[in-house]
C-alpha cells in the first residue's frame with residue numbers, strides 16, 4: 146500500500162471521482178455521496194478504513210479485488226440485505242460490466258446502489274494503491290442505454 150501524504154489529497158481524489166460518477170450516472174452528487182457514506186459505514190475492509198476496523202459493522206464485505214498490476218479492474222462484494230435477515234446480495238463490478246443479485250433494487254435495469262458502491266470502492270482501492278482516480282470513460286457499459294434513464298427515486 147502506498148501511503149498518501151495527506152488525507153486532504155485523498156479527500157480531493159474521492160471528491161473528483163464522486164463528481165465524475167454523478168455526471169456519468171446523471172444523478173445528483175448528493176445521491177452518490179450518500180452511497181459513499183453508507184458504504185464507508187458498512188464495509189469490512191482494511192483498504193477502506195483508514196483507522197482501526199475493529200467494531201465496524203459488516204454489512205458489506207469484499208470477496209475479491211481484480212487487479213491487472215496497473216490498476217484495479219474489478220471487485221466482487223457481498224452485501225447483507227437492508228430488510229431481510231440472512232439474505233445476501235452478490236455484486237460484481239468491473240470495466241466490462243456489472244451485475245448484482247438484488248435485482249429489485251435495480252435502477253432502470255442497470256445500476257443499483259450496490260453497483261454504485263462497488264464503483265466507489267474500486268476507486269478507494271485504486272487511489273490508495275496506485276494514487277490515481279479511476280477513469281470512468283473506460284467503463285463503457287455505464288454510458289450505454291441512453292441519457293436520463295436513471296431515476297434517483299428508485
Ligand SMILES: [Zn+2]
Pocket residue numbers: 234236245246247248250251257258259260
Ligand atoms: Zn444491488
